[in-house]
Amino acid sequence: MSLLSINQLSKTFVTANGSVNAVSDVSLDIAEGECLAIVGESGSGKTTLANMILGILQPTNGTISFDQQTLTNKRTSAQRRAIQLVQQNPLSSLNPKRSVGASVRLGLDTYNIGQKNGRWNVVEDALEAVGLDRNMRKRAPAALSGGQRQRVGIARALACGPRLLVLDEPTSALDVLVQARVLRLLNSLREQHGLTYIFITHDLAVVRNVADRVAVFKSGQLQELGSTSDIFSNPQSTYTRQLIGAVPVVDAAELALRNKLAEIKP
Amino acid sequence: MSALLDIENLQLGFKTLNGRVDVLHGIDLTINASEKVALVGESGSGKSVTARIVLGLLQETRTAKITGEVLFDGQDINKMKRRTCAQLRGTQISMIFQDPTSSLNPVFTIGEQFAEVLRRQDFKLPRSACESRANQLLEDVAIPDAQRALSSYPFQLSGGMNQRVMIAMALANHPKLLLADEPGTALDVSVQAQTLTLMRDLVTDYGTAVLFISHNLGVVREFADRVYVIYQGRIVEDGPTSALFANPQHAYTKALMKAVPRIVGSGLSEVPEVSDAFLAPRISHSDIT
DSSP states (O other), rough: OEEEEEEEEEEEETTTTTEEEEEEEEEEEETTOOEEEEOOOOTSHHHHHHHHHTTOOOOSEEEEEEHHHHHHHHOHHHHHEEEEEEOTTTTTTSSSSSSSHHHHHHHHHTTTTOOGGGGHHHHHHHHHHHHHGGGGGSGGGGOOOHHHHHHHHHHHHHTOSSSEEEEEETTSSHHHHHHHHHHHHHHHHHHTTEEEEEEESSSHHHHHHHOSEEEETTEEEEEEEEEHHHHSOOOOOOOHHHHHTOOOSSHHHHHHHHHHHHHHOO | OOSSSEEEEEEEEEEEETEEEEEEEEEEEEEETTOOOEEOOOOTTSSHHHHHHHHGGGGOOOTTEEEEEEEEEEEEEESHHHHHHHBBTTTEEEOHHHOOHHHHOTSSSSSHHHHHHHHOOOOOOOHHHHHHHHHHHHHHHHHHSSSHHHSSOGGSSOOOHHHHHHHHHHHOOOOOOEEEEEETTSSOOOHHHHHHHHHHHHHHTTTOOEEEEESSSSHHHHHHHHEEEEEEEEEEEEEEEEEHHSOOSSHHHHHHHHOOOTOOOOOOOOOSOOOOGSOOOEEEEHHHH
Protein backbone atom coordinates (compact mmCIF):
# COMPACT_ATOMS: atom_id res chain seq x y z
CA MET A 1 0.00 0.00 0.00
CA SER A 2 1.40 3.36 -0.91
CA LEU A 3 2.22 5.90 1.78
CA LEU A 4 2.48 8.87 -0.55
CA SER A 5 0.70 9.11 -3.82
CA ILE A 6 1.28 11.90 -6.31
CA ASN A 7 -1.27 12.30 -9.06
CA GLN A 8 -0.69 14.39 -12.22
CA LEU A 9 1.15 17.05 -10.27
CA SER A 10 2.23 20.26 -12.01
CA LYS A 11 3.80 23.51 -10.90
CA THR A 12 4.06 26.58 -13.09
CA PHE A 13 5.95 29.69 -12.06
CA VAL A 14 4.97 32.96 -13.70
CA THR A 15 7.96 35.22 -14.31
CA ALA A 16 8.53 38.49 -16.13
CA ASN A 17 9.63 36.51 -19.20
CA GLY A 18 6.61 34.20 -19.32
CA SER A 19 5.70 31.08 -17.43
CA VAL A 20 8.03 28.21 -16.54
CA ASN A 21 6.81 24.65 -16.06
CA ALA A 22 9.02 23.51 -13.18
CA VAL A 23 7.13 20.22 -12.74
CA SER A 24 4.74 18.91 -15.40
CA ASP A 25 2.22 16.17 -14.98
CA VAL A 26 4.11 13.89 -12.59
CA SER A 27 2.49 10.80 -11.09
CA LEU A 28 4.32 8.66 -8.53
CA ASP A 29 3.51 6.21 -5.74
CA ILE A 30 5.83 5.65 -2.80
CA ALA A 31 5.32 2.56 -0.65
CA GLU A 32 5.81 2.55 3.11
CA GLY A 33 9.43 1.76 4.04
CA GLU A 34 10.73 2.42 0.56
CA CYS A 35 13.62 4.66 -0.50
CA LEU A 36 12.81 6.44 -3.73
CA ALA A 37 15.60 8.43 -5.34
CA ILE A 38 14.76 11.47 -7.42
CA VAL A 39 17.57 12.15 -9.84
CA GLY A 40 18.22 14.89 -12.37
CA GLU A 41 20.47 17.81 -13.19
CA SER A 42 20.15 21.29 -11.63
CA GLY A 43 16.87 22.89 -12.66
CA SER A 44 15.12 19.62 -13.44
CA GLY A 45 12.39 20.25 -10.86
CA LYS A 46 13.59 17.92 -8.09
CA THR A 47 13.46 20.47 -5.31
CA THR A 48 10.18 22.01 -6.53
CA LEU A 49 8.59 18.56 -6.31
CA ALA A 50 9.96 18.11 -2.79
CA ASN A 51 8.66 21.52 -1.75
CA MET A 52 5.18 20.59 -2.94
CA ILE A 53 5.30 17.31 -1.00
CA LEU A 54 6.35 19.27 2.10
CA GLY A 55 3.60 21.85 1.59
CA ILE A 56 6.06 24.73 1.14
CA LEU A 57 4.72 25.28 -2.40
CA GLN A 58 1.18 24.75 -3.61
CA PRO A 59 0.79 22.73 -6.80
CA THR A 60 -0.75 24.43 -9.83
CA ASN A 61 -2.54 21.19 -10.75
CA GLY A 62 -2.84 17.66 -9.41
CA THR A 63 -3.08 16.14 -5.95
CA ILE A 64 -0.84 14.65 -3.29
CA SER A 65 -2.24 12.02 -0.92
CA PHE A 66 -0.49 10.91 2.24
CA ASP A 67 -1.72 7.82 4.04
CA GLN A 68 -4.91 7.73 1.91
CA GLN A 69 -5.78 11.34 2.73
CA THR A 70 -5.50 14.13 0.19
CA LEU A 71 -3.22 16.90 1.41
CA THR A 72 -4.91 20.24 1.05
CA ASN A 73 -3.45 23.75 1.19
CA LYS A 74 -4.14 23.82 4.89
CA ARG A 75 -2.47 20.79 6.47
CA THR A 76 -3.09 19.51 9.95
CA SER A 77 -0.29 19.55 12.49
CA ALA A 78 -0.10 15.74 12.36
CA GLN A 79 0.26 15.80 8.56
CA ARG A 80 3.06 18.36 8.71
CA ARG A 81 4.81 16.46 11.47
CA ALA A 82 4.74 13.21 9.52
CA ILE A 83 6.76 14.61 6.60
CA GLN A 84 10.13 16.10 7.55
CA LEU A 85 13.00 17.58 5.57
CA VAL A 86 16.79 17.24 5.71
CA GLN A 87 18.39 20.05 3.76
CA GLN A 88 21.44 20.16 1.55
CA ASN A 89 23.70 22.62 3.27
CA PRO A 90 24.00 21.79 6.96
CA LEU A 91 25.61 25.12 7.83
CA SER A 92 22.99 27.40 6.35
CA SER A 93 20.07 25.25 7.47
CA LEU A 94 20.89 25.57 11.17
CA ASN A 95 20.34 28.86 12.97
CA PRO A 96 23.86 30.09 13.89
CA LYS A 97 22.55 31.96 16.95
CA ARG A 98 20.78 28.99 18.49
CA SER A 99 22.45 26.04 20.16
CA VAL A 100 22.21 22.74 18.33
CA GLY A 101 19.74 21.46 20.93
CA ALA A 102 17.46 24.49 20.56
CA SER A 103 17.30 23.88 16.79
CA VAL A 104 16.37 20.24 17.32
CA ARG A 105 13.81 21.16 20.00
CA LEU A 106 12.02 23.70 17.82
CA GLY A 107 10.01 20.98 16.05
CA LEU A 108 8.97 19.43 19.38
CA ASP A 109 7.67 22.78 20.63
CA THR A 110 5.94 23.57 17.34
CA TYR A 111 4.07 20.26 17.18
CA ASN A 112 3.65 20.11 20.95
CA ILE A 113 5.24 16.67 21.22
CA GLY A 114 5.54 15.14 24.70
CA GLN A 115 5.71 16.92 28.06
CA LYS A 116 7.55 20.22 28.12
CA ASN A 117 9.98 19.15 30.83
CA GLY A 118 10.86 15.93 29.00
CA ARG A 119 11.72 17.56 25.68
CA TRP A 120 15.44 18.01 26.30
CA ASN A 121 15.58 14.26 26.86
CA VAL A 122 13.93 13.66 23.48
CA VAL A 123 16.46 16.05 21.91
CA GLU A 124 19.36 14.18 23.50
CA ASP A 125 17.92 10.84 22.41
CA ALA A 126 17.69 12.13 18.84
CA LEU A 127 21.31 13.33 18.93
CA GLU A 128 22.40 9.98 20.30
CA ALA A 129 20.45 8.15 17.58
CA VAL A 130 22.52 9.89 14.91
CA GLY A 131 25.80 9.08 16.65
CA LEU A 132 26.42 12.39 18.42
CA ASP A 133 27.20 12.98 22.06
CA ARG A 134 24.22 13.76 24.35
CA ASN A 135 25.85 16.90 25.73
CA MET A 136 26.45 18.26 22.25
CA ARG A 137 23.05 19.94 22.45
CA LYS A 138 24.63 22.95 24.14
CA ARG A 139 27.11 23.57 21.34
CA ALA A 140 26.75 26.17 18.58
CA PRO A 141 26.51 24.94 14.95
CA ALA A 142 29.76 26.78 14.14
CA ALA A 143 31.63 24.56 16.62
CA LEU A 144 30.71 21.39 14.71
CA SER A 145 32.23 19.83 11.59
CA GLY A 146 30.23 19.48 8.36
CA GLY A 147 29.41 15.83 9.02
CA GLN A 148 28.30 16.55 12.59
CA ARG A 149 26.07 19.41 11.39
CA GLN A 150 24.41 17.17 8.86
CA ARG A 151 23.79 14.64 11.63
CA VAL A 152 22.12 17.43 13.62
CA GLY A 153 19.93 18.14 10.58
CA ILE A 154 18.92 14.47 10.54
CA ALA A 155 18.33 14.46 14.32
CA ARG A 156 16.10 17.52 13.99
CA ALA A 157 13.95 15.75 11.40
CA LEU A 158 13.90 12.50 13.43
CA ALA A 159 12.95 14.15 16.74
CA CYS A 160 9.46 14.89 15.41
CA GLY A 161 8.84 11.20 14.79
CA PRO A 162 8.19 11.46 11.03
CA ARG A 163 7.04 8.68 8.71
CA LEU A 164 8.46 10.20 5.55
CA LEU A 165 11.82 11.95 5.28
CA VAL A 166 12.57 14.16 2.30
CA LEU A 167 16.36 14.24 1.94
CA ASP A 168 17.36 17.08 -0.38
CA GLU A 169 20.94 16.30 -1.45
CA PRO A 170 21.90 15.42 2.13
CA THR A 171 25.49 14.49 1.32
CA SER A 172 26.52 16.69 -1.58
CA ALA A 173 28.23 19.24 0.69
CA LEU A 174 30.23 16.53 2.48
CA ASP A 175 33.53 14.88 1.59
CA VAL A 176 33.71 11.24 0.53
CA LEU A 177 34.53 9.74 3.93
CA VAL A 178 31.90 11.74 5.80
CA GLN A 179 29.40 11.00 3.04
CA ALA A 180 29.97 7.27 3.49
CA ARG A 181 29.32 7.55 7.24
CA VAL A 182 26.16 9.66 6.84
CA LEU A 183 24.77 7.31 4.18
CA ARG A 184 25.34 4.29 6.42
CA LEU A 185 23.62 6.14 9.25
CA LEU A 186 20.62 6.94 7.03
CA ASN A 187 20.37 3.29 5.98
CA SER A 188 20.41 2.03 9.56
CA LEU A 189 17.90 4.66 10.74
CA ARG A 190 15.52 3.61 7.98
CA GLU A 191 15.68 0.01 9.16
CA GLN A 192 15.34 0.88 12.85
CA HIS A 193 12.45 3.33 12.55
CA GLY A 194 10.72 1.89 9.48
CA LEU A 195 11.08 5.23 7.69
CA THR A 196 10.25 6.05 4.10
CA TYR A 197 12.77 8.18 2.20
CA ILE A 198 12.56 10.47 -0.78
CA PHE A 199 16.23 10.90 -1.62
CA ILE A 200 16.92 13.83 -3.94
CA THR A 201 20.35 13.81 -5.53
CA HIS A 202 22.29 14.22 -8.73
CA ASP A 203 24.86 11.60 -7.75
CA LEU A 204 23.95 8.29 -9.35
CA ALA A 205 26.67 6.36 -7.55
CA VAL A 206 25.02 7.26 -4.23
CA VAL A 207 21.61 6.29 -5.60
CA ARG A 208 22.90 2.86 -6.64
CA ASN A 209 23.80 2.10 -3.02
CA VAL A 210 20.87 3.54 -1.07
CA ALA A 211 17.71 3.56 -3.18
CA ASP A 212 15.11 0.87 -3.91
CA ARG A 213 13.61 2.72 -6.86
CA VAL A 214 14.77 5.61 -9.02
CA ALA A 215 12.80 8.39 -10.73
CA VAL A 216 14.79 10.31 -13.35
CA PHE A 217 13.68 13.89 -14.00
CA LYS A 218 14.49 16.25 -16.82
CA SER A 219 12.99 19.70 -17.33
CA GLY A 220 10.23 18.94 -14.84
CA GLN A 221 9.14 15.73 -16.53
CA LEU A 222 9.49 12.19 -15.31
CA GLN A 223 11.78 10.52 -17.84
CA GLU A 224 12.13 7.09 -16.35
CA LEU A 225 10.92 5.24 -13.27
CA GLY A 226 12.13 1.81 -12.26
CA SER A 227 13.85 -0.32 -9.65
CA THR A 228 17.48 0.61 -8.98
CA SER A 229 18.77 -2.66 -10.37
CA ASP A 230 16.76 -2.20 -13.60
CA ILE A 231 17.92 1.38 -14.10
CA PHE A 232 21.55 0.33 -13.58
CA SER A 233 21.37 -2.77 -15.75
CA ASN A 234 19.22 -1.53 -18.58
CA PRO A 235 18.51 2.21 -18.63
CA GLN A 236 15.81 3.03 -21.15
CA SER A 237 15.97 6.76 -21.73
CA THR A 238 18.86 8.50 -23.47
CA TYR A 239 18.98 11.04 -20.66
CA THR A 240 19.49 8.36 -17.98
CA ARG A 241 22.34 6.96 -20.08
CA GLN A 242 23.91 10.42 -20.29
CA LEU A 243 23.63 10.85 -16.53
CA ILE A 244 25.26 7.47 -15.90
CA GLY A 245 27.98 8.36 -18.43
CA ALA A 246 28.88 11.47 -16.41
CA VAL A 247 29.53 9.61 -13.13
CA PRO A 248 33.22 9.73 -12.18
CA VAL A 249 34.48 6.20 -11.47
CA VAL A 250 37.48 4.84 -9.61
CA ASP A 251 38.17 1.35 -10.91
CA ALA A 252 38.28 -0.63 -14.12
CA ALA A 253 35.18 -2.77 -13.40
CA GLU A 254 33.12 0.36 -12.84
CA LEU A 255 34.55 2.04 -15.92
CA ALA A 256 33.57 -0.91 -18.09
CA LEU A 257 30.04 -0.96 -16.66
CA ARG A 258 29.62 2.79 -17.04
CA ASN A 259 30.78 2.79 -20.64
CA LYS A 260 28.48 -0.12 -21.44
CA LEU A 261 25.45 1.55 -19.85
CA ALA A 262 26.20 4.97 -21.29
CA GLU A 263 26.23 3.69 -24.89
CA ILE A 264 23.39 5.29 -26.79
CA LYS A 265 20.97 2.72 -28.15
CA PRO A 266 20.76 2.89 -31.94
CA MET B 1 64.10 18.99 -15.65
CA SER B 2 63.68 21.42 -12.78
CA ALA B 3 60.26 21.53 -11.18
CA LEU B 4 57.90 24.47 -11.69
CA LEU B 5 56.70 24.22 -8.11
CA ASP B 6 58.79 22.56 -5.46
CA ILE B 7 57.45 22.46 -1.92
CA GLU B 8 59.90 21.18 0.67
CA ASN B 9 59.19 20.40 4.29
CA LEU B 10 56.35 22.90 4.47
CA GLN B 11 54.99 23.34 7.97
CA LEU B 12 52.12 25.51 9.06
CA GLY B 13 50.75 26.34 12.48
CA PHE B 14 48.13 28.79 13.66
CA LYS B 15 48.29 30.72 16.90
CA THR B 16 44.92 30.52 18.60
CA LEU B 17 43.57 31.52 22.01
CA ASN B 18 44.02 27.92 23.11
CA GLY B 19 47.63 27.66 21.97
CA ARG B 20 49.25 26.68 18.70
CA VAL B 21 47.45 24.38 16.27
CA ASP B 22 49.67 22.57 13.78
CA VAL B 23 48.02 22.12 10.42
CA LEU B 24 50.77 20.99 8.06
CA HIS B 25 53.55 18.70 9.29
CA GLY B 26 56.21 18.85 6.59
CA ILE B 27 54.68 18.61 3.11
CA ASP B 28 56.91 17.67 0.16
CA LEU B 29 55.35 18.11 -3.24
CA THR B 30 56.62 18.88 -6.74
CA ILE B 31 54.85 19.87 -9.92
CA ASN B 32 56.68 19.95 -13.25
CA ALA B 33 55.74 22.32 -16.07
CA SER B 34 52.52 21.29 -17.87
CA GLU B 35 51.83 18.55 -15.34
CA LYS B 36 48.42 17.92 -13.79
CA VAL B 37 48.85 16.99 -10.15
CA ALA B 38 46.04 16.21 -7.70
CA LEU B 39 46.03 16.69 -3.94
CA VAL B 40 43.41 14.45 -2.36
CA GLY B 41 42.16 14.27 1.20
CA GLU B 42 39.18 14.78 3.48
CA SER B 43 37.92 18.11 4.87
CA GLY B 44 40.42 19.65 7.25
CA SER B 45 43.41 17.65 5.97
CA GLY B 46 45.27 20.77 4.83
CA LYS B 47 44.56 20.81 1.08
CA SER B 48 43.23 24.34 0.75
CA VAL B 49 45.79 25.94 3.09
CA THR B 50 48.55 24.44 0.93
CA ALA B 51 47.06 26.20 -2.11
CA ARG B 52 46.76 29.44 -0.17
CA ILE B 53 50.43 29.27 0.79
CA VAL B 54 51.41 28.71 -2.85
CA LEU B 55 49.39 31.81 -3.76
CA GLY B 56 51.18 33.73 -1.01
CA LEU B 57 47.92 34.61 0.73
CA LEU B 58 48.43 32.86 4.04
CA GLN B 59 51.83 34.51 4.50
CA GLU B 60 49.88 37.73 5.07
CA THR B 61 47.89 36.25 7.93
CA ARG B 62 49.48 37.28 11.23
CA THR B 63 48.48 34.22 13.20
CA ALA B 64 49.96 31.81 10.64
CA LYS B 65 53.47 30.49 11.22
CA ILE B 66 54.96 29.04 8.05
CA THR B 67 58.33 27.32 7.69
CA GLY B 68 59.87 25.40 4.82
CA GLU B 69 60.41 26.22 1.16
CA VAL B 70 57.87 26.91 -1.57
CA LEU B 71 59.94 27.36 -4.74
CA PHE B 72 58.03 28.65 -7.74
CA ASP B 73 60.27 28.85 -10.79
CA GLY B 74 63.26 28.79 -8.47
CA GLN B 75 62.06 31.65 -6.22
CA ASP B 76 60.92 31.06 -2.66
CA ILE B 77 57.39 32.43 -2.23
CA ASN B 78 57.80 32.41 1.57
CA LYS B 79 60.69 34.89 1.35
CA MET B 80 59.30 37.00 -1.46
CA LYS B 81 58.37 40.65 -0.93
CA ARG B 82 54.64 41.22 -0.67
CA ARG B 83 54.56 43.26 -3.84
CA THR B 84 56.51 40.77 -5.95
CA CYS B 85 54.26 38.01 -4.73
CA ALA B 86 51.14 40.05 -5.54
CA GLN B 87 52.43 40.51 -9.08
CA LEU B 88 52.61 36.74 -9.55
CA ARG B 89 48.93 36.29 -8.67
CA GLY B 90 46.60 36.41 -11.65
CA THR B 91 49.51 36.43 -14.07
CA GLN B 92 51.87 33.53 -13.30
CA ILE B 93 49.74 31.71 -10.74
CA SER B 94 45.96 31.77 -10.72
CA MET B 95 43.26 30.01 -8.80
CA ILE B 96 39.76 28.62 -9.33
CA PHE B 97 37.62 28.39 -6.22
CA GLN B 98 35.02 25.86 -5.21
CA ASP B 99 31.92 27.99 -5.37
CA PRO B 100 31.93 30.13 -8.53
CA THR B 101 28.89 32.22 -7.61
CA SER B 102 30.37 33.49 -4.37
CA SER B 103 33.87 34.02 -5.76
CA LEU B 104 32.71 36.38 -8.51
CA ASN B 105 31.83 39.93 -7.47
CA PRO B 106 28.02 40.30 -7.57
CA VAL B 107 28.02 44.06 -8.23
CA PHE B 108 30.20 44.07 -11.36
CA THR B 109 29.41 42.56 -14.73
CA ILE B 110 31.46 39.63 -16.01
CA GLY B 111 32.97 41.98 -18.63
CA GLU B 112 34.21 44.45 -15.99
CA GLN B 113 35.72 41.64 -13.93
CA PHE B 114 37.40 40.23 -17.03
CA ALA B 115 38.98 43.62 -17.80
CA GLU B 116 40.41 43.74 -14.28
CA VAL B 117 42.04 40.33 -14.78
CA LEU B 118 43.46 41.17 -18.20
CA ARG B 119 44.85 44.51 -16.97
CA ARG B 120 46.89 42.73 -14.30
CA GLN B 121 49.14 41.63 -17.16
CA ASP B 122 48.97 44.83 -19.22
CA PHE B 123 47.46 47.69 -17.27
CA LYS B 124 47.18 49.94 -20.33
CA LEU B 125 45.09 47.46 -22.31
CA PRO B 126 42.30 49.47 -24.00
CA ARG B 127 38.66 48.63 -23.37
CA SER B 128 37.99 47.39 -26.90
CA ALA B 129 40.96 45.00 -26.72
CA CYS B 130 39.75 43.73 -23.33
CA GLU B 131 36.33 43.05 -24.78
CA SER B 132 37.53 41.18 -27.82
CA ARG B 133 39.98 39.13 -25.79
CA ALA B 134 37.30 38.29 -23.19
CA ASN B 135 34.95 37.32 -26.02
CA GLN B 136 37.54 34.98 -27.44
CA LEU B 137 38.25 33.42 -24.02
CA LEU B 138 34.56 32.83 -23.31
CA GLU B 139 34.19 31.15 -26.67
CA ASP B 140 37.12 28.90 -25.75
CA VAL B 141 35.20 27.69 -22.69
CA ALA B 142 32.16 26.94 -24.86
CA ILE B 143 29.91 29.72 -23.62
CA PRO B 144 27.31 30.44 -26.28
CA ASP B 145 26.54 34.12 -26.86
CA ALA B 146 29.67 35.42 -25.13
CA GLN B 147 28.59 39.03 -25.63
CA ARG B 148 25.49 38.50 -23.50
CA ALA B 149 27.51 36.73 -20.79
CA LEU B 150 29.96 39.65 -20.64
CA SER B 151 27.21 42.16 -19.97
CA SER B 152 25.56 39.90 -17.34
CA TYR B 153 26.03 39.87 -13.59
CA PRO B 154 27.16 36.57 -12.01
CA PHE B 155 23.73 35.90 -10.50
CA GLN B 156 22.17 36.03 -13.97
CA LEU B 157 24.22 33.02 -15.10
CA SER B 158 23.92 29.38 -14.03
CA GLY B 159 26.46 27.71 -11.72
CA GLY B 160 28.05 25.84 -14.63
CA MET B 161 28.35 29.03 -16.71
CA ASN B 162 29.90 30.91 -13.77
CA GLN B 163 32.43 28.14 -13.27
CA ARG B 164 33.36 28.29 -16.95
CA VAL B 165 33.76 32.07 -16.64
CA MET B 166 36.08 31.45 -13.67
CA ILE B 167 38.12 28.98 -15.73
CA ALA B 168 38.36 31.46 -18.62
CA MET B 169 39.47 34.23 -16.22
CA ALA B 170 42.01 32.02 -14.49
CA LEU B 171 43.57 31.05 -17.82
CA ALA B 172 43.26 34.53 -19.40
CA ASN B 173 46.87 35.53 -18.79
CA HIS B 174 48.26 32.07 -19.63
CA PRO B 175 49.57 31.38 -16.12
CA LYS B 176 52.29 28.79 -15.58
CA LEU B 177 50.41 27.29 -12.64
CA LEU B 178 46.70 26.94 -12.00
CA LEU B 179 45.41 26.06 -8.54
CA ALA B 180 41.96 24.48 -8.81
CA ASP B 181 40.30 24.09 -5.40
CA GLU B 182 37.46 21.57 -5.79
CA PRO B 183 36.28 23.18 -9.03
CA GLY B 184 33.46 20.71 -9.67
CA THR B 185 32.02 20.19 -6.19
CA ALA B 186 29.32 22.86 -6.43
CA LEU B 187 28.11 21.57 -9.82
CA ASP B 188 25.82 18.67 -10.66
CA VAL B 189 27.30 15.48 -12.11
CA SER B 190 26.72 16.13 -15.81
CA VAL B 191 27.82 19.79 -15.69
CA GLN B 192 30.84 18.76 -13.60
CA ALA B 193 31.90 16.22 -16.22
CA GLN B 194 31.61 18.78 -19.06
CA THR B 195 33.41 21.50 -17.10
CA LEU B 196 36.32 19.28 -16.10
CA THR B 197 36.79 17.88 -19.60
CA LEU B 198 36.86 21.43 -20.92
CA MET B 199 39.34 22.52 -18.27
CA ARG B 200 41.59 19.53 -18.97
CA ASP B 201 41.65 20.24 -22.71
CA LEU B 202 42.42 23.93 -22.18
CA VAL B 203 45.28 23.43 -19.73
CA THR B 204 46.74 20.83 -22.09
CA ASP B 205 46.53 23.32 -24.99
CA TYR B 206 48.04 26.17 -22.98
CA GLY B 207 50.68 23.98 -21.32
CA THR B 208 49.56 25.11 -17.86
CA ALA B 209 50.55 23.06 -14.83
CA VAL B 210 47.66 22.33 -12.44
CA LEU B 211 47.39 21.60 -8.74
CA PHE B 212 43.96 20.02 -8.54
CA ILE B 213 42.50 19.85 -5.05
CA SER B 214 39.65 17.44 -4.48
CA HIS B 215 38.16 14.81 -2.25
CA ASN B 216 36.48 13.04 -5.14
CA LEU B 217 38.71 10.19 -6.29
CA GLY B 218 36.62 9.52 -9.39
CA VAL B 219 37.18 13.04 -10.66
CA VAL B 220 40.88 12.91 -9.81
CA ARG B 221 41.33 9.67 -11.70
CA GLU B 222 40.00 11.25 -14.86
CA PHE B 223 41.91 14.51 -14.53
CA ALA B 224 45.36 14.10 -13.00
CA ASP B 225 48.68 12.66 -14.14
CA ARG B 226 49.98 12.27 -10.62
CA VAL B 227 48.28 12.12 -7.20
CA TYR B 228 49.29 13.09 -3.68
CA VAL B 229 47.11 11.83 -0.83
CA ILE B 230 47.11 14.05 2.26
CA TYR B 231 45.90 13.13 5.74
CA GLN B 232 46.08 15.41 8.80
CA GLY B 233 48.70 17.64 7.23
CA ARG B 234 50.97 14.81 6.07
CA ILE B 235 51.40 13.36 2.58
CA VAL B 236 50.71 9.66 3.06
CA GLU B 237 50.96 8.33 -0.48
CA ASP B 238 51.93 9.64 -3.90
CA GLY B 239 52.51 8.32 -7.37
CA PRO B 240 51.28 8.28 -10.96
CA THR B 241 47.47 8.18 -11.12
CA SER B 242 47.26 4.80 -12.84
CA ALA B 243 49.65 3.10 -10.40
CA LEU B 244 48.01 4.61 -7.33
CA PHE B 245 44.49 3.67 -8.39
CA ALA B 246 45.46 0.18 -9.52
CA ASN B 247 47.37 -0.59 -6.36
CA PRO B 248 46.70 1.72 -3.39
CA GLN B 249 49.16 0.88 -0.60
CA HIS B 250 48.53 3.16 2.35
CA ALA B 251 45.70 2.36 4.77
CA TYR B 252 44.24 5.85 4.39
CA THR B 253 44.22 5.73 0.58
CA LYS B 254 42.49 2.36 0.78
CA ALA B 255 39.88 3.83 3.16
CA LEU B 256 39.29 6.74 0.77
CA MET B 257 38.83 4.30 -2.12
CA LYS B 258 36.42 2.18 -0.11
CA ALA B 259 34.33 5.22 0.83
CA VAL B 260 33.50 6.08 -2.79
CA PRO B 261 30.01 4.80 -3.68
CA ARG B 262 30.24 2.58 -6.77
CA ILE B 263 27.80 2.28 -9.63
CA VAL B 264 28.38 -1.48 -9.60
CA GLY B 265 26.43 -1.38 -6.33
CA SER B 266 28.86 -2.96 -3.89
CA GLY B 267 27.11 -1.32 -0.93
CA LEU B 268 28.48 1.18 1.54
CA SER B 269 31.58 0.14 3.38
CA GLU B 270 32.42 1.02 6.95
CA VAL B 271 35.16 3.62 7.23
CA PRO B 272 36.84 4.18 10.60
CA GLU B 273 36.94 7.78 11.79
CA VAL B 274 40.53 7.58 13.01
CA SER B 275 43.04 4.78 12.87
CA ASP B 276 46.70 4.45 13.80
CA ALA B 277 47.29 2.87 10.40
CA PHE B 278 46.36 6.21 8.76
CA LEU B 279 49.46 7.75 10.34
CA ALA B 280 51.82 5.13 8.88
CA PRO B 281 54.86 6.48 6.98
CA ARG B 282 54.54 7.87 3.48
CA ILE B 283 54.53 5.50 0.52
CA SER B 284 55.80 6.67 -2.86
CA HIS B 285 54.86 4.61 -5.87
CA SER B 286 58.07 5.43 -7.70
CA ASP B 287 59.91 3.70 -4.80
CA ILE B 288 57.81 0.56 -5.10
CA THR B 289 58.28 -0.03 -8.80
